[in-house]
Amino acid sequence: MCSQGSDEESYEFFEKIENYIEKAKSVESTTEYSKADRGCNSFVVTSGSYFTDKERAKIICKQFIKLYDSLDDCKSTSKIDPHRKCSKFLNYWMNFKLRESMKNEDASFCTVYNGLESQFTYTNEYNINLYVIYHIDKHELEKMNKLYNLYKKYSEINSIIVSKSDQKKQRLLTLSTQCCTDYIDASYICKPGNDNINSNNREFCEKLDNFKSKYDELDNNMVGDGYDFSDYFIKLSECPNNKIITTAVTGTLVGLIPLFGVLYKVSELNINL
Numbered sequence: 307m308c309s310q311g312s313d314e315e316s317y318e319f320f321e322k323i324e325n326y327i328e329k330a331k332s333v334e335s336t337t338e339y340s341k342a343d344r345g346c347n348s349f350v351v352t353s354g355s356y357f358t359d360k361e362r363a364k365i366i367c368k369q370f371i372k373l374y375d376s377l378d379d380c381k382s383t384s385k386i387d388p389h390r391k392c393s394k395f396l397n398y399w400m401n402f403k404l405r406e407s408m409k410n411e412d413a414s415f416c417t418v419y420n421g422l423e424s425q426f427t428y429t430n431e432y433n434i435n436l437y438v439i440y441h442i443d444k445h446e447l448e449k450m451n452k453l454y455n456l457y458k459k460y461s462e463i464n465s466i467i468v469s470k471s472d473q474k475k476q477r478l479l480t481l482s483t484q485c486c487t488d489y490i491d492a493s494y495i496c497k498p499g500n501d502n503i504n505s506n507n508r509e510f511c512e513k514l515d516n517f518k519s520k521y522d523e524l525d526n527n528m529v530g531d532g533y534d535f536s537d538y539f540i541k542l543s544e545c546p547n548n549k550i551i552t553t554a555v556t557g558t559l560v561g562l563i564p565l566f567g568v569l570y571k572v573s574e575l576n577i578n579l
Contacts, residue, residue, distance in 0.1 A: 307423065308416035309440045316446065317509045319395035320516075322388070323457045326377075326395045333373045342371040345425035353421040356414050357407050366403045367422055373399065393438035398450055401442045415441050449510045452492040453517065459485050460521055463539075467524065470533040479538040485521065486545035489514075518542050 319326065346367035354360040374380060379392035404418055405411035419439055442450070459481045466474045466481075496511035521542055528536040 307439070308419040310416060316394060316398075316442065317450070317453075317513050319391045319398065320453060320457070320513050322391050322395075323454070324461055326392075326399075327454075327458055327461050329373060329376050330399060333369050333376065336372075337365045337368065339368040339372045341375075342368045342426075345371070349422050349425045353418050356409060356418050358409055359407065362407045366407060367425075370400060370403070370422070371426065397439050398442065398447075398454070400439060401447055402451060402454075405447070412441075412444060449492075449495065449507075452488065453510065453513055456485060456488055456492065456517055456521075459488070460517070460524075463524060467527050467535065470530070472533070475535060475538045478535055482538065482540045486540055486542065489518070489521075489542050490545060 346364050349367050350360050350364045354363055357363040374396065377392050377396065379388045380396050382389040400419060401415065405415055408414060408418060423439075463478060463481050463485075466478050492514055495507060496514060525536075525539060525541050528534070528539050
């Protein structure tokens with residue numbers, strides 16, 4: 307059952323985020339899951355009015371059950387890792403998916419989730435009774451989304467490197483450029499003063515630092531036997547900061563010069579392609 311409480315350790319699932327992203331990607335690639343048809347159809351009948359799109363509600367329901375089935379650690383009754391991390395990821399995913407599709411996401415989240423869970427409790431195939439689902443504060447959810455989206459891009463970049471495909475170089479450059487923009491946006495939360503507002507800001511900033519270190523390590527893999535992606539990757543430490551971007555947008559030459567230096571490889575590649 308869902309609760310309105312928060313959790314100070316809500317970011318710890320990011321320690322295994324790459325695995326969870328792969329699981330979610332597989333689940334989100336399809337809208338069908340026959341094992342959940344009956345329960346999800348009933349869920350839409352009883353709770354469909356809370357959504358902007360009833361068909362979307364049914365899809366989320368099926369994907370949630372499929373995700374639950376794919377995460378064995380979440381089915382444990384243990385309170386220790388890895389069950390705890392898995393449960394927190396499932397809670398994040400459910401908060402994000404439901405609330406982006408609901409009419410009144412903050413006030414109705416627990417009501418809607420409880421309606422979904424009730425369709426799969428004490429049935430022949432399922433006995434879902436998750437006490438780990440809770441309403442995540444809106445601002446915390448926004449921060450989690452920023453970090454999750456950065457890791458999604460990281461995972462795709464890493465897969466391109468592993469594939470060593472020249473045909474994906476432009477995609478690599480696009481992702482790397484997007485990561486710069488997204489990282490700058492997320493790092494604003496961690497500017498001096500902001501990171502001390504509350505403990506969750508500090509935890510978010512620690513996880514963001516971990517991401518930056520992990521992401522910049524990709525630079526060591528940009529050149530290898532038979533491939534060279536170095537001109538298509540921008541390290542986060544080389545991204546222009548907020549001050550430079552703001553100055554450049556206003557047209558000040560001092561801001562444009564360093565910005566041009568960072569983005570030179572991007573423009574040069576676009577000319578050559």
